[in-house]
Amino acid sequence: MSSVEMSDAISTGIQMPKPDQAILARRAEIVAALKAIVPGEGVVDDPTEMRPFETDGFLAYRFMPLAVVLPETTEQISAVLRYLAEAGVPVIPRGAGTSLSGGAIPQEDAVIVGLSRMIKILDTDYENRTLTVQAGATNLSISDAVSADGFFYAPDPSSQLACSIGGNIGMNSGGAHCLKYGVTTNNLLGVKMVLVDGTVVDLGGEHLDAAGLDLLGVICGSEGQLGIVTEATVRLIAKPEGARPVMFGFDTSEDAGACVADIIGTGIVPVAIEFMDKPAIDICEAFAKAGYPMDVNALLIVEVEGSDEEMDDMLARIVTIAKRHKVKVVKESQSATEAALIWKGRKSAFGATGRIADYICMDGTVPLGQLPYVLKETARIVDEYGLRVANVFHAGDGNMHPLILYNINDPVEAQKAEDCGMDLLRLCVDAGGCLTGEHGVGIEKRDLMLYQYTQEDLDQQMAVRAAFDPEWILNPSKVFPFEARGNERPSIAAE
């Protein structure tokens, strides 16, 4: 990507507001004020050092921010927000910058408030099964900290090595194991959050449910638009005795889809049911040498948990069900090594795909019964664009992840891939699903929001947003399409 002019957006399909010249003109003054609040190396204003902050996991767009501030305490974040809100400077909250929807992408007149220096675990309480952590800590660091004592934190997005718990809360992140344990909102008990005016609020705690309105529930998944979470209290779960995957190969996606519905319908709750189509199988096998069958068109990885005896029992039931659905290949793992190998292919799917092409990873969710239809339509739509697609996704909950392959350095193909992705999301909505299951709206899906919601639906959401951030200081260009904002809210038209 070095050939690309970094300060310009690579793609142009998604509009961002033109920077406010008055704010740009005050840059020196703003940087000085931030340095007074966060001393030492907490303010990044050198263009070279700001490079890593100009985009996130949604690489097709990039903008240089006005400045980056990396506070170490809630008090500093409070002072920073109070100053920036009063100065009318947009704020982009940033966890680890792994967002796949552009949720952490800045704009040129905005200050990034990053959490990367707030990574401490503050309290671990096994009797109450909770852990309190600063919001910049990585998702995986929580499970790592409690693993030796027999516990784990359940949501496990693929980026868990890098992504922050604050970012997870912003996007209400899921992961492969959420079929059994739920997503972030189901595992979050409390937060400390700084409101846009600098007020610090504590919501929830080690107890369950809200006394009044469930503010924690609406904050989770709000994409950094309601405040900046600085600490989180999460639920810990006792680790299962063991986990074991079984792999099934089918001739058709329909058979695989029907098998998924049947497994779930009997009352078995696997921790994960992952689906891969033929292109995904080919890509992953070439990379991981996981021993995936090459003569099938759909692969399921079903993982169960429990004692050996229980897993034997559950896997036997699952295999019986798969046989009813014309399963062609059954591979049960006989050892930890074999289990790891089965997962290795799936877990390397994104990386392996990235080796053969650039890709956009889509994230719509559809009702379970619509999976076979949506897969067929996906193939047809992608083919019409003259592109290729690989499907790897969480089949148990209908969360699709088609990977559209393209060449990022070919502007025509890049635009095609983006358009194709939008068509696939429309397909998910048409099938009774939604635009995003776990990646968030960000800028990527912002302009499709009116496809899923009416103007009135979005007005209601924007009104609730304004109850937290009346001046739209926080992450202002995300989630809500400019065309739906009207005259009173910041948009391109309002300039």
Add this chain to the structure above:
Amino acid sequence: MSSIKTFKPKTEEECASIILEGSGFEIQGGGTRAIGKLDGVERNILSTAAMSGIIDYEPAEMVMIAKAGTPLADIEKALVKGKQRMIFEPLDYRTLLGTKGKPTIGGLIASNASGPRRFVAGACRDSFLGARFVNGKGDAIKAGGRVMKNVTGLDLIKLLAGSWGTLAPMTEVTFKVVPQVETEATLVLHGLTSEKAARAMAAAMATSCEVTAAAHLPENIATGFKDVAGKSATLLRLEGFENSVNIRIEKLKAILSAFGEQSVLNDKQTKAVWADIRNVKPFSDSKDKPVWRVSVAPMIGHQLVSQLGAENAFLDWQGGLVWLQMDEKPEADKVRSTIAKLGGGHATLVRASDEQRQSENVFQPENAAVTAISKRIREQFDPLGKFYTGRMG
């Protein structure tokens, strides 16, 4: 209060036009959850009861869509037919409050009324996927959807769950359902003090046995349960396939052997005992006495009971849910200040005389910042103040 009118719209459109034309609406489902502040403000009733019926239920999809006024009994009947259930174990307040009428699915969600499985499987709000509602401007709004993973836009349905009908009337709700289990069983530990019981429950939850309910009934409460009467009873429920439940019960028995006397309740006994715990049966015969529902950290529940010197109390949710019956007065300040002193949580006065409901804060008052945000949110759902909010006031 002669001017009180009751409106029962049959459709969302009718509901919207009633809202546009009138004001002062108390939103009601089946009226079985008569909980909340009484402030003497005159109001009309906007009932969802006439918007009734299951719209879509395919067991294989594990989702049900129903009109908000659908009686829970109808929903449960359909679920039994589909061999499914709501995982959060809906709490039926009629047992505790002595209310009549039919609980509705909308009322259930509006009160976020979860039972014993809540502490491991999520609250009612966690099973709630989507809704249609009419805001105070008369706009029909869709929030959430019908799929299990959905992060598209702000999660407004979380605000509706537990809003007790003070934000907007829901007209249609979508929620997740799960398959029934093959069997369930309960390991009972007899004769533990509340403190030891808390430790035993924490120990059980630290195992991989997948306990789906954990409660402690002191001796005077356990007496009312024929299968565990005699001594205090600490109950740990396991669910699943029969083989698996048997294996895990044995494992749990071994792990908790140091806690003394044990027995096991079978499937039928388990269902009966947890239904009574869920619906607060122990306090159903003393309707003149105030009852608190308190949420604290699991290890705090027994400390709260002992510091208050309460004689009629029992613990669910591993100790994190305290059902507390007072002898005479609610003693709200004492209950809430003790909760605060022990590290925080909240207490709702779910049963009280009309007089007490006028003088006490039924819902726990929140701090200034949270109160201010909540007030602004209410204004955004209902800018003209059409809906009665005093209930949560």
